Amino acid sequence: MTSRLSHQTLLAALLLAAATALPFLAGDYYVQFAAKAILLAMLALSLNLVVGYGGLVSMCHAAFFGLAGYLLAFMTPESGGASIWLSLPVTLAVVAAVAAVIGVLSLRTRGVYFIMVTLAFGEMLFYLFHDTKIGGGSDGLYIYFKPEIALAGVTLVDLESHRSFYYVTLACLLGTAALVRALVGSPFGHALVAAKSNERRALSLGFPVFRVRLAAFVISAMIAALAGFFSAAQFGFIAPQVLGWHMSATALVMVVLGGLSSILGPIAGALALLGLEELLKSSFEQWKLVKGLIIIALVFALPGGLQQLLGLLLPERAKDEIKPAVNAVPEVAPHV
Amino acid sequence: MDIVTFAVQLLNGVQYGLVLFLVASGLTLVFGILGVINLAHxxxxxxGAYLSWYLASVTGSFALAFVxxxxxxxxxxxxLEEVFVKRMIGRDxxxxxxxxxxxxxxxxxxxxILFGKDVHSVAPPAWLGGSIQLTEVLSYPVYRLALCVVCLVLAGAIFYVLQKTRLGxxxxxxxxxxxxxxALGIPFDLVNRYVFAGGIALAALGGILVAPVSTVFPGMGDGMLILSFVVVVLGGIGSVAGxxxxxxxxxxxxxxxxxxxxxxxxxxxYVLMAGVLLWRPNGLLGKA
Known part of the structure; x- marks a missing residue:
């Protein structure tokens, strides 16, 4: 167990060093691409808190991601950037409130119902922005200025610079990864996992299952909102499509591709899927066809994701250390 | 709103609901029998809509396109059941x-690749092409009425098969x-296959039937999927009556x-769905 931990720590340290050095090694395009990948990795990380640890397959996380973008657009004045000290907390608070309402309703259901209900509520937010005029309808809204990080009129970090923007997103990813790690290791996280493996037992042991799940759902929605806030700022544009369920499903693919129930898994999955998409887009006109086939192959051939692949490729000794993580993937439906 | 307009709207609502029922009953049957959730519904x-548009434009006959x-x-x-879905039974x-x-x-x-991404319309069969004059300004297309009748007959057939036949x-x-x-010796693999194929056929049937009254466009499946989900959540999963x-x-x-x-x-x-979830989280006719 300890040596497995040190393996992971080593891997994390190497990745971190590479991520820190990236803006000095790669061109502007790649720095922007990396920032985009980091933000999607945050979305996958947030989703994994409920899917991987909570066993709750949420299909509305893209709606939280996109809603945050709309909130930033609403709060950005026409003449300059919104102050991050106001816009970010308001965004997180509003998304948390929306997630709490959706969570209270959805968590009354189990298993496949939960999937359908979260998908439906996610689409409700999509149609809210798509069909009404509050957010420019199907055209979406432009965000001409990135949020300002300033104190007493002095700009602390200039988000218009690609390099600073990248480092801010990297810091956010590290912060949220540390938060998820701490949550999962805490009694709260143990209760969440206990409720996933056997809800009835968790209930009879006195765990407040509903409240634990609701808290996990809201926290995870807020992480998704943090990612969506910066994502909208990066593109300078937000449209209803970002809230759609195809985006939520893609985030699920990232989580499963990387491997459930780990911190690095969804991050690796997001990077792998984005890299793959970029490769496919440049090679095939019908790249979505190939993407679909790859997802189908993933379901049948590699249900444990890259984590499982790693377990298959590593030498015997290290394989034993990885094994528990692979076995943690549920083989049979956990929801009854 | 006068009584004629009200009646027309009522008819539209019922007709919309009937098509929705055909599609959603396929979804709920597949889940009820196979235990598989199918987002591709x-x-x-x-x-179904694109196929009927293509076949109608090639053959010139709505009936041929339909079949x-x-x-x-x-x-x-x-x-698909043989290649993929069979292996999904019992998976999470x-x-x-x-x-x-x-x-x-x-x-x-x-x-x-096959049909492109253009928006199309399908002409209803000629003998259903007219409309009924209700008042001086209001008329109702015959095809829409026929659609209601066909859906009702199909709904009746679904209930008959489920409740009265050995297969059901x-x-x-x-x-x-x-x-x-x-354990009783029922060949379940066969039942699974035909229920899945039947469910898919019901979804396609919905698309074929609405093609003449709405437009055929690439994103039409997404909206229908969400509505079918809401229907299933409202009614209770696996329940055709629901x-x-x-x-x-x-x-x-x-x-x-x-x-x-x-x-x-x-x-x-969605407000309706939220209300039902608060009142009966397993749907109106769902098992507790």
Whole structure:
């Protein structure tokens, strides 16, 4: 167990060093691409808190991601950037409130119902922005200025610079990864996992299952909102499509591709899927066809994701250390 | 609103609900019997509409297009059950969600390759092409009336098969207790295959039937999928009667919502769903 931990720590340290050095090694395009990948990795990380640890397959996380973008657009004045000290907390608070309402309703259901209900509520937010005029309808809204990080009129970090923007997103990813790690290791996280493996037992042991799940759902929605806030700022544009369920499903693919129930898994999955998409887009006109086939192959051939692949490729000794993580993937439906 | 307009809207709502019932009953049957959640259900609705447009434009006959599209959808359902879905039974829902998402991407791209992404319209058969003059300004298309009748007949047929035939008995027994039914010697693999293919055919049928009254466009499956989900959540999963109630509720809510509250009509059905979830989380006719 300890040596497995040190393996992971080593891997994390190497990745971190590479991520820190990236803006000095790669061109502007790649720095922007990396920032985009980091933000999607945050979305996958947030989703994994409920899917991987909570066993709750949420299909509305893209709606939280996109809603945050709309909130930033609403709060950005026409003449300059919104102050991050106001816009970010308001965004997180509003998304948390929306997630709490959706969570209270959805968590009354189990298993496949939960999937359908979260998908439906996610689409409700999509149609809210798509069909009404509050957010420019199907055209979406432009965000001409990135949020300002300033104190007493002095700009602390200039988000218009690609390099600073990248480092801010990297810091956010590290912060949220540390938060998820701490949550999962805490009694709260143990209760969440206990409720996933056997809800009835968790209930009879006195765990407040509903409240634990609701808290996990809201926290995870807020992480998704943090990612969506910066994502909208990066593109300078937000449209209803970002809230759609195809985006939520893609985030699920990232989580499963990387491997459930780990911190690095969804991050690796997001990077792998984005890299793959970029490769496919440049090679095939019908790249979505190939993407679909790859997802189908993933379901049948590699249900444990890259984590499982790693377990298959590593030498015997290290394989034993990885094994528990692979076995943690549920083989049979956990929801009854 | 005078009585004629009200009647027309009521008819529209019922007709919408009936089509929704056909599509959603396929979804709820597949889940009830196979225990598999199929997000690609809407994609088959879209495919049915495109197939009927293509076949109608090639053959020039709506009837031929109808039969052809339905047969293709059914065969496709059998093939998919054999290759993919069979292996999904008993897997966790997450794997099923991912598989069907992959299928959607594949189906969408194949549609793009075969039929393009243009918006099309399908002409109803000539003998159903006219409309009935209700008042001096209002008329009602004959095809829409015929659509109602066809849907009602089909709904009746679905209930008859499920409640009165041996096949229906097997299907209901399978939904109740799969292992026990298998132990009694029922060839479940066969039942699974035809239920899945039948479910896909129902989705495609919905698409074929609405093609002449609405437009055929690439994103039409997504909207239908969400509505079918709401229907199933309202009615209770696996319950065909629940799907009928849910579908009519949504058809009427949506139609009258557009008339009375046009600003918020798009979220009304979700408010309805939220209400039902608060009151009966397992759906109106769902098992506790």
């Amino acid at each position: 809407g994609a088959f609705y879209m495919l 052809g599209a339905l047969a293709i959808a059914f065969l496709l359902g059998i093939a 829902h997450l794997a099923q969600v991912l598989l069907s998402f992959g299928l959607i991407l594949v189906i969408d791209e194949l549609r793009q 008995m097997v299907v209901r027994a399978g939904a109740e207790n799969r292992d026990m039914t298998r 799907a009928a109630i849910g579908a009519l509720l949504i058809g009427l809510t949506d139609t009258f919502g557009k008339v009375f509250f046009p600003q918020i009509s798009s979220i009304l059905i």
